[in-house]
Amino acid sequence: MTDRPAKVREALRGGDPAAAMRELRRGGDELGLAEAAPLVAEIADAVGFEDLARAARALGDAPGGAGALYAYGYACVGRGVPFLAVPALAEALRLAVGPPPSRGLFGRARRQPAPEPQVILAELAVALEDEERHAEAVDVLERHQGILRDWPDRYLLARNAVLAGDLGRARRTLDALPPGGPDRQGAADRVRRALDRAAVAGRTGPPGLQDLRAWHFVLTGGLLGTLSPYGFAAGMTGRYAYLGDSYEQCRHGLDRLRLILDAAGQRPRSVSLLPDRGSRALGLAAARLSGLPAEPYRPGTPDTLVVAYDLNELDEALVPGLRARAAGEVLYEHVTCWTSPPPVSADVSTLLAQFVRAPWDAATRYLPGDDPVEEPADPRPAEELAADICAADPGPDTGDGDTPPDPDEALAAFVRAVRGRWLTGPRDQVRSSGPVRSSRFD
Known part of the structure; x- marks a missing residue:
């Protein structure tokens, strides 16, 4: 002892x-x-x-x-x-x-x-x-x-x-x-x-206790765009513990967002930009890829796609407006922290992670046979970061090969099954990760 x-x-x-x-x-x-x-x-x-x-x-x-x-x-x-x-x-x-x-x-x-x-x-x-x-x-x-x-x-x-x-x-x-x-x-x-x-997510019965996408929808009302392709057998069940994010992952998330909107029959008329640099970069990329106009976020704007990189970085003054959804408004978050949930539950999340390093953050690179390399943060403006997101390879990470596949068809089918219960009710904070358990860091 x-x-x-x-x-x-x-x-x-x-x-x-x-x-x-x-x-x-x-x-x-x-x-x-x-x-x-x-x-x-x-x-x-x-x-x-x-x-x-x-x-x-x-x-x-x-x-x-x-x-x-x-x-x-x-x-x-x-x-x-x-x-x-x-x-x-x-x-x-x-x-x-x-x-x-x-x-x-x-x-x-x-x-x-x-x-x-x-x-x-x-x-x-x-x-x-x-x-x-x-x-x-x-x-x-x-x-x-x-x-x-x-x-x-x-x-x-x-x-x-x-x-x-x-x-x-x-x-x-x-x-x-x-x-x-x-x-x-x-x-x-x-x-x-x-x-x-839960009645629509499970269709013929309660969702299984490893069905992360279904339980995420049951608890938060949001749709999960991707499942982690790493560590499923080791207990991650579709979540990330630590993620070094990439421009490719950001681009793949936006492509999955477009698939979700199409399957749900949602047609936003604009993209609303939140003020932090990461959210602005992701929002500008979403606007360019979808051919929609981009404008600063204003509470109460109908039929808009509000884009956030990480809602835990949100200015507290914006929280009340985002909790009360405007008609046709969709809130998208790229990275949702599942151990310290944001004050507002997104309507769509690309992925669930405990710790994330954004693509533009400082990083330590470990190369085989060499000493660690310290890379500084990327100081470029959001417009240039958005260009890199748009130019990135949109293909999914192939993962460790020991995780169940997460094809586009399965996501689209799930969205079609639950779309009648999507975008209803307030975006309450949900502090629990629910019945689907994942390994986590202290």
Whole structure:
């Protein structure tokens, strides 16, 4: 066993709290709550998360109390480290649904009061969902049917059932959910739209749990233009972990976009250019290849193709306009990050990747028998980059030869099957990669 606490503190001494947190994640179940909490407090102090530091210290003072466990788990979820919250909330739930705590003198509880078990259960389900442990969230909610509330508990059950690929359970749970107010109804409608998309994506049954294109459509409403031709047998299932992008890949993506638009019967009248250089270059290339006029993006423009290289690079001020789709507007993104999804789900994505180096970014080239060669970033304007995209070979990457083929005919057939449910509803952010699992970097 490695000395995990020493590694965490070494990273903190080096001024790298993010590396310290990664050490805790890599530790898995190696550390118990009593050992992990003081380390979490030190990391939280280093980044100024006073609420988390306070909750971690309180847990150290009362390691067996449901109230302290819940407060710590709640703070972990709020600060984006749900993996730390799960064991604390699971233990808090076990204590909360068990025998009542012993009392001290004069009948006062010895420990911090805990919320109702339903509150702890819901927070545990949220933590598991944030960790993409959807089947576990479904299981823990099902095991506590006797205390489930309709909202949010049964809604969380329906949502996580979809994300786990259990569509029958999701439909049954959603159908039994009573109507709520506007916010609750909006949440239920998002699950219902996903189930409706699943009905057309699977056609005769639920999509298989390696059918990445179908599940991408079910969860996001978007169409996936290409599947990675590398590492399918090694667990990538059509996604990239790291991609050194190329002009050829950009051109192939635009050709696949044109195939999708044709199969769906969509005829944009213009291309809208987003302001960052990569998106502008790709948009200018799309306009030239399709013979459409290009113009700066303006929210509410109908019948336009909005082109983005990477929506995570989007100016936040543009997000509200893109979430509310104009009539006939299609949002295209070349690279969609599947581990840190963008704030807006694209209507078409060329590919899913975890880390990407754009063709115009600085790069390190490794040649057999030679030292690595550092290549600087390409400083040319978007117009010149667009010309290189248009001139690139549009043929697909042949890949490793051990990955299922992804022919044009299969993509066109899928688009024709689902086009009635495409371009409907808002472009919600979807934080989960769903039931199709892929290997990823830490």
